Amino acid sequence: MAKGAFHMLLLLPIVYAGAGAQASTDDGVEAACQKTSNASFCAELLLPYASQFVDNDANKMGYAAISATLAQVQSTRAYMVRQTTEPTATEEERAAVSSCLGNIGNSDDSLRNAAQEFDLFRAAKGEQRSIHKESVIKMIDSARNDLTGCSDLSKKHKDLVGAGIIGESARMLERSVQACSVAEAFIH
Numbered sequence: 498m499a500k501g502a503f504h505m506l507l508l509l510p511i512v513y514a515g516a517g518a519q520a521s522t523d524d525g526v527e528a529a530c531q532k533t534s535n536a537s538f539c540a541e542l543l544l545p546y547a548s549q550f551v552d553n554d555a556n557k558m559g560y561a562a563i564s565a566t567l568a569q570v571q572s573t574r575a576y577m578v579r580q581t582t583e584p585t586a587t588e589e590e591r592a593a594v595s596s597c598l599g600n601i602g603n604s605d606d607s608l609r610n611a612a613q614e615f616d617l618f619r620a621a622k623g624e625q626r627s628i629h630k631e632s633v634i635k636m637i638d639s640a641r642n643d644l645t646g647c648s649d650l651s652k653k654h655k656d657l658v659g660a661g662i663i664g665e666s667a668r669m670l671e672r673s674v675q676a677c678s679v680a681e682a683f684i685h
């Protein structure tokens with residue numbers, strides 16, 4: 498009992514310090530996300546990158562938003578690739594998922610290119626800066642188009658959409674499409 502209380506005393510300051518730091522970093526993300534069309538989705542997406550949002554640095558925030566979007570697309574892609582060999586998946590489900598993999602691979606490439614292009618944008622001055630900015634936006638647009646195409650494909654398999662593989666793929670694709678919009682809101 499006494500020993501337990503002693504440990505509690507030691508732990509409390511650490512817990513409070515942790516909570517304090519957490520609150521301020523999360524505040525940065527939440528404030529930054531107010532300008533996006535779905536602030537709660539944006540905050541959820543960017544929370545793992547909260548440390549990039551503490552000093553309101555547009556370069557850090559933009560790069561973090563592209564990285565978060567790429568991570569969302571990659572986890573969607575990994576999920577869908579896994580389903581193609583999932584023994585419990587039906588032939589139809591596998592075919593539906595497979596038909597999407599080309600698109601999602603393209604969107605992954607486009608977002609990687611966008612991240613590289615963002616580095617050029619960060620370093621550029623004057624007219625070059627707006628040229629690179631336009632390229633970044635185009636690359637994210639292209640990723641979004643591929644993802645939207647993929648998301649529409651899954652809607653075509655309406656009979657398969659539900660709690661199963663296609664439903665989960667559709668949900669993850671929708672979040673990937675939304676993530677692209679979040680990323681674009683941070684390119685400036």
Ligand SMILES: *[C@@H]1O[C@H](CO)[C@@H](O)[C@H](O)[C@H]1NC(C)=O
Nearest residue numbers: 534535536537538671672675
């Ligand atoms: C925000 O995004 C989430 C996640 O996709 C979605 O469930 C929710 O409906 C969206 N809210 C609005 C207001 O669009």
